Amino acid sequence: MFEKNKLSSPIAEFNGVSFRYGHGSEILKDIQLTLDPGSFHFMTGESGAGKTSLLGLFYMNHLPTRGRVRLFGKAVDTLSRAEKAQIRRQIGVVFQDYRLLNHLNAFDNVALPLRIAGVKETEIKRHVSELLAWVGLEKQLKAFPPELSGGEKQRIAIARAVINRPQLLVADEPTGNVDDAMAKRLLYLFLELNKLGTTIVIATHNQNLIKHFRFDQLHLSHGRLERINPNIRNNGQ
Ligand SMILES: Nc1ncnc2c1ncn2[C@@H]1O[C@H](COP(=O)(O)OP(=O)(O)OP(=O)(O)O)[C@@H](O)[C@H]1O
Numbered sequence: 001m002f003e004k005n006k007l008s009s010p011i012a013e014f015n016g017v018s019f020r021y022g023h024g025s026e027i028l029k030d031i032q033l034t035l036d037p038g039s040f041h042f043m044t045g046e047s048g049a050g051k052t053s054l055l056g057l058f059y060m061n062h063l064p065t066r067g068r069v070r071l072f073g074k075a076v077d078t079l080s081r082a083e084k085a086q087i088r089r090q091i092g093v094v095f096q097d098y099r100l101l102n103h104l105n106a107f108d109n110v111a112l113p114l115r116i117a118g119v120k121e122t123e124i125k126r127h128v129s130e131l132l133a134w135v136g137l138e139k140q141l142k143a144f145p146p147e148l149s150g151g152e153k154q155r156i157a158i159a160r161a162v163i164n165r166p167q168l169l170v171a172d173e174p175t176g177n178v179d180d181a182m183a184k185r186l187l188y189l190f191l192e193l194n195k196l197g198t199t200i201v202i203a204t205h206n207q208n209l210i211k212h213f214r215f216d217q218l219h220l221s222h223g224r225l226e227r228i229n230p231n232i233r234n235n236g237q
């Protein structure tokens, strides 16, 4: 379904990164993090731990209050508008609240990134239809977001984020509104993308997925980030 990526330098590097909203208290504290190309991570932590805030730094929704973020080797605080736009095109985002365009139907929401990239309509039709069928929405191509369930909207948001095979996929609770069987199916879609080179970070509370797929975890607690490798956990699980 996708073609292979080729990148070797780190996708993201966080150096002493802290973040607060306005004059509020510090939500992320002194984060050190390197995401290697082709890596796959779950991001965990209780509600309010800062997962969405940390993910926002990966797609330049906001800048760190202290420290430095590099994306694709470039310090984000030094980028021109054109460079920012160029980097954003390489990042797919699944927002916790979907952010679909309500005046576009499911097909057109998913087709949008390809249309912006100037892909031919015949190619778009084939690719979008195939992907929407994969996520079980072949009958909803013409439906508009307000007519769809939460789980259906979530799957459209996922399809839109992966359709142009980004170098980095950042997904915020992408399976929060679907049942476990569909959650696994969506994870296999991310896995297919990952095998072709996309680096993936998924914030999730779903312990079944975490246990089943056993990817490295970026765990947030009290503003600090801890990396957990599930394969070297020494507690008999
Ligand atoms: N726009 C904002 N302005 C001010 N404070 C915010 C804003 N967004 C989030 N916060 C605060 O930042 C903290 C971290 O929120 P965040 O949304 O990053 O947590 P989360 O780990 O994603 O939680 P959840 O699992 O519920 O989605 C919370 O205390 C929240 O109240």
Ligand SMILES: [Mg+2]
Residues within 6 Å of the ligand: 051, 052, 053, 096, 172
């Ligand atoms: Mg969140």
